[in-house]
Amino acid sequence: MEDDTETDSKTNIKKADTVSIHTKRTVLAYLKEHGCTSATLEATARARRQDPKEVIDYVCRSYEQAEQRVNEECETDSFVSIIQWLQLMKKAKLPERCHYEQAYALNAIVHHEAHPEPAELGGINMREAYSFLENALTGHPQKKLDAATSRFLLHEFELLIDEANNEESEDEARKMAEKLIDREHYDYAERPDKASFDPFLLDD
Structure with a gap:
């Protein structure tokens, strides 16, 4: 049965x-x-x-x-911590409080900063690379990147993953997780900027 x-x-x-x-x-x-x-x-x-x-x-x-x-x-400590952070984001209603400050900063870099010509960087288009990160933060559709810029971003992401997947990073993730588990209330009324830049108040 x-x-x-x-x-x-x-x-x-x-x-x-x-x-x-x-x-x-x-x-x-x-x-x-x-x-x-x-x-x-x-x-x-x-x-x-x-x-x-x-x-x-x-x-x-x-x-x-x-x-x-x-x-x-995925069973690494870092991944478990990320899941806890995402659950807390939902609980604290962070999407309603965030103003995408990081994305706005990237948008400013895209439109107002001087960028090297792709020919100077082996075909890497830094303006498009920053645009990719901006869209990732806002959830907007991504434009198709050229091969050189795609390889560049992939390499940078791989470096970040390697940096995160080591003993020191795992230990730091465990410490963060402990703080997240113990904290039950998040009040952003007096410090609304914390919702975007330090949503879990880890700097307190």
Whole structure:
């Protein structure tokens, strides 16, 4: 006899199959181009011939399943700490309080700072690199980068990952996690800037 968990799993798979492969691909392509927000998801779902609710439910289930797989596959202390930070962000309603200051700073760099010509940096376009980071912080769709700039950013991200995945960083992550677990209340009323620059009040 099947247990409830196995039955629920099969039910979810059956529900997911009600959305056609063509619809899945079209919705994914639209979200890649226009950004994955509730507004863009609803817009593309309503544009399909299929029931919009089925499309939205499928995307939400896929997101939850992907998050669960990541949780199962990534077990480093740093990753666990990141999950705790994200949970606290939701609890403290940080998205409602943040004003994307870092993204605005990058936007200023893109539009007002002098940048070397790509030819001087082996084809790397620093303006486009900063734009990529700005879009990443705001959740806006990304422009396609040229090969040299893509390799440059990939290399920089790999360096950051290597720096994070060492014993010293893991120890620091554990200390941060302990502070996050102990703190139950976050009051940004008197210091609204903290919501963006020090959301977990770790500098206090």
